[in-house]
Amino acid sequence: MANRTFPARTPQDLSESITGGIGDSPLRPDGTLKVRGEYAYSSDLWAEDMLWGATLRSPHPYARINSIDIGPALKHPGVYAVLTHEDVPGENIYGLKVADTPVLAEGIVRYEGEPVALVAADHPETARRALEKIVVDYEVLEPVTDPERAAHDDTLPKLHPEGNVVRYQPITRGDPEAEADVVVSDVYTLGMQDQAFLGPESGVAIPAEDGGVDLFIATQWLHVDQKQTARALGLPVEKVRFTMSGVGGAFGGREDLSMQIHSCMLALHTGKPVKMVYSREESFYGHVHRHPAKMYYEHGATRDGELVYVRAKMYFDGGAYASKTPVVVSNATALGTGPYEVPNVRIEGWGLYTNNPPCGAMRGLGAVQPAYAYESQMDKLAEALGMDPVRLRQLNAISEGSTMHTGQVLDSPAPVAELLERLERLPLPPENPTGPVDIRGLPGGLSNTTHGEGVVRGVGYSVIIKNVSYAEGADDYSTARVRLQVIGGEPVAMVHTAAAEVGQGLVTVQQQIARTELGVERVNIHPNDTNVGDAGSSSASRQTYITGGAVKNACEAVREAVFARVGRRYGENPEDFSLSGGKVVSTATGFVTDLVEVLGDDVIEETREYHHLRTYAMDPVTGQSQRVHVQHAFSAHRAVVDVDTELGLVKVVQLDCAQDVGKAINPDAVVGQIHGGSAQGLGLAVMEEIQVKDGRIRNPSFTDYLIPTILDTPPMTVDVIERGDPNSPYGVRGVGEPPTISATPAVVNAIRKATGLNLTHTPVAPEHICGA
Structure with a gap:
């Protein structure tokens, strides 16, 4: 069982008269169902007279489509529809940031797995067999697979009319040609990571009597899906209604559309409900992954260890379509020096x-790749200087008031040095356990590959910075509708937002905020749908901040309406009122009345938005901006690893984390998020990589794409500190992404420390260690 530490709390920090408010750790309402296997995910949906949809995908990374013959598939018994790009009712184009992705391939395919045609049939196996009867004549072309070459080689084919560069962003600060006493440099590569969520892409589209369609879907952003789908269907937005269904994890992979438009097209074409569920293999081909990267880094420092300059060039492989590539380049360059004071910077980023x-999108969007590089560099610089790597980091750590290399001034706590200090104070595991060796704790585990021979231990540290919420001028806001009424003789609050619960515990957080602000025990969460205003994406660690702020605003409006009613009715001053335990209390006169009496049969309902601080785009030449990001979060990891140097096997013995969360709305959920993020970062460090050769995925299954299991997950001590951000509701900071980012370099640094090897690729594979 992992340990956790929290600062002492005073009674004023907690709700005095209700349980399950801010600072408590109430059980998740969906937790028991998920643990018992009774939770309804989107893949469990069913509708009367339902058909099954399936997708024909390109077998080639790059090819011209000469013809498509759907006749044989249409004749297959049980088939109701076969659709191609010619059947797209509206625009055959969509995209999250750039509209560049065809609904169905038209004339050309740009990656292996691109959707070419759709089938609806009365049985999923019938649909799959019909796909095999669609005849496509391809003219295979030579694929473009080297992103660095794509950035600079004009002789390569232009995959899109504007060329092969999605975004180029330079950042300069100070003297980009500065010199230093001690210089370290290297080239780092990071592999393609899959989100590997529990539930594959799935949903049910149901045609409606008004000519529209209702889609029940697992996604991260209902409203942006709705808008893209409506445009492709040629329908007004109000006729394309989305309702959130059970989401089996997301980690960014559900931000892009998968089967949303396809299922709706089939439903509208056939007049019947259509269900689509991807297999795990199709999921590997059918959704986006983390951008692999190649990064050239050079750090210069004084002999005393003060950083003089950082220079970097970063190349991010976005694949066939833009998706979130512009944001990856933005985040990577804006965070590319890490949480350190650097007077002279020159960074260039290409997507x-x-x-x-x-x-x-994937957890830690755009911050994961440079963090692996700059934290590797800090260890190498410490070695070149003969310094302790923790002291070097603390010497150069940013703090509140520091100016980043983008020109943004940090206007909230940045306890970077403190996080490292806290990690150092945590106890280390014993080096040589007494008694018989338990092989389960050694590299290779129960495979019995070693009894300790050739095993060496290493300890590695890392500390990172991550932006929270949208950036560069994006209007980031959320909407909440809160209703207060009497049900069953007691006051009940109903919270309605479009914010996606993707496993992060947002449902619980919304209940906690409403309990605290309205002083009622019972809080229900309305199903998430597009009948309420936009809540943005469940990404960028933003929902507790932004949607939490919207729920808080709506609750405050309801509370003010209650106070105004009581004031008019009883002649009391509303400014003296408070809500607690279902009662309205006057702090001035001692007047008390029950909410039940105040509300009667009436309903008080308010809808409010929450907008964060304004941000600004980076200058396209200098990268400067007065505020690129809304907020920054910080986390640090210490990893202890054992490495079998003969077989190249790694066992992570302990993985401790210290993180500033601003305010722990739900302490247990905070620790759970840190556990999950740490495990995902560990996976990227030592096992998770989609193998791509000549544009083809070689390992599209969990047999060959490895993810950490409970046997790979080490003990973790989590030290949570709360340095509130004065600009955010309750002082909260994003929690889920930072530990994903800091875990990876900590593990790799520990392996490097144990072996003395210059490891420049993550994940670290056995052949990188033993030289096979």
Whole structure:
């Protein structure tokens, strides 16, 4: 069982008269069902007279489509529809940031797995067999697969009319040609990681009597899906209604559309409900992954260890379509020096089109790749200087008031040095356990590959910075509708937002905020749908901040309406009122009345938005901006690893984390998020990589794409500190992404420390260690 530490709390920190408010850790309402296997995910949906949809995908990374013959498939018994790009009712184009992705391929395919045709049939196996009867004549072309070459080689084919560069962003600060006493440099590469969520893409589309369609879907952003789908269907937005269904994890992979438009097209064409569920293999081909990267880094420092300059060039492979590539380049360059004071910076970032699998959002978007590089560099610089790597980091750590290399001034706590200090104070595991060796704790585990011979131990540290919420001028807001009424003789609050619960515990957080602000025990969460205003995406660690702020605003409006009613009715001053335990209390006169009496049969309902601080785009030449990001979060990891140097096997013995969360709305959920993020970062460090060769995925299954299991997950001590951000509701910071980012370099640094090897690729594979 992992340990956790929290600062002492005073009674004023907690709700005095209700349980399950801010600062408590109430059980998740969906937790028991999920643990017992009784929770309804989107793949469990069913509708009367339902058909099954399936997708024909390109077998080639790059090819011209000469013809498509759907006749044989249409004749197959049980088939109701076969659709191609000619059947797209509206625009055959969509995209999250750039509209560049065809609904169905038209004339050309740009990656292996691109959707070419759709089938609806009365049985899923019938649909799959019909796909095999669609005849497509392809003219295979030479794929573009090297992103660095795509950035600079004008002789390569242009995969899109504007060329192969999605975004180029330079940032300069100070003297970009500065010199230093001690210099370290290297080239780092990071592999393509899959989100590997529990539930594959799935949903049910049901045609409606008004000519529209209702889609029940697992997604991260209902409203942006709705808008893209409506445009492709040629329908007004109000006729395309989305309702959130059970989401089996997301991690960014559900930000891009998958089967949303396809299922709706089939439903409208056939007049019947259509269900689509991807297999795990199709999921590997059918959604985006983390951008692989190649990064050239050079750090210069004084002999005393003060950083003088950082220079970097970063190339991000976006694959066939843009998706979130512009944001990846933005985040990577804006955070590319890490949480350190650097007076002189020159960074260049490229996001490229290739014929590799498309890449988009994944946990830690754009911050994971540079963190691996700059934290590797800090360890190498410490070695070159003969300094302790923790002291070097603390010497150069940013703090509140520091100016980043983009020109943004940090206007909230940045306890970077403190996080490292806290990690150092945590106890280390014993080096040489007494008694018989338990092989389960050694590299290789129960495979019995070693009894300790050739095993060496290493300890590695890392500390990172991550932006929270949208950036560069995006209007980031959320909407909440809160209703207060009497049900069953007691006051009940209903919270309605479109914010996606993707496993992060947002449902619980919304209940906690409403309990605290309205002083009622019972809080229900309305199903998430597009009948309420936009809540933005469940990404960028933003929902507790932004949607939490919207729920808080709506609750405050309801509370003010209650106070105004009581004031008019009883002649009391509303400014003296408070809500607690279902009662309205006057702090001035001692007047008390029950909410039940105040409300009677009436309903008080308010809808409010929450907008964060304004941000500004980076200058396209200098990268400067007065505020690129809304907020920054910080986390640090210490990893202890054992490495079998003969077989190249790694066992992560302990993985401790210290993180500033601003305010722990739900302490247990905070620790759970840190556990999950740490495990995902560990996976990227030592096992998770989609193998792509010549544009083709070689390991599209969990047999060959490895993810950490409970046997790979080490003990973790989590030290949570709360340095509130004065600009955010309750002082909260994003929690889920930062530990994903800091875990990876900590593990790799520990392996490097144990072996003395210059490891420049993650994940670290056995052949990188033993030289096979």
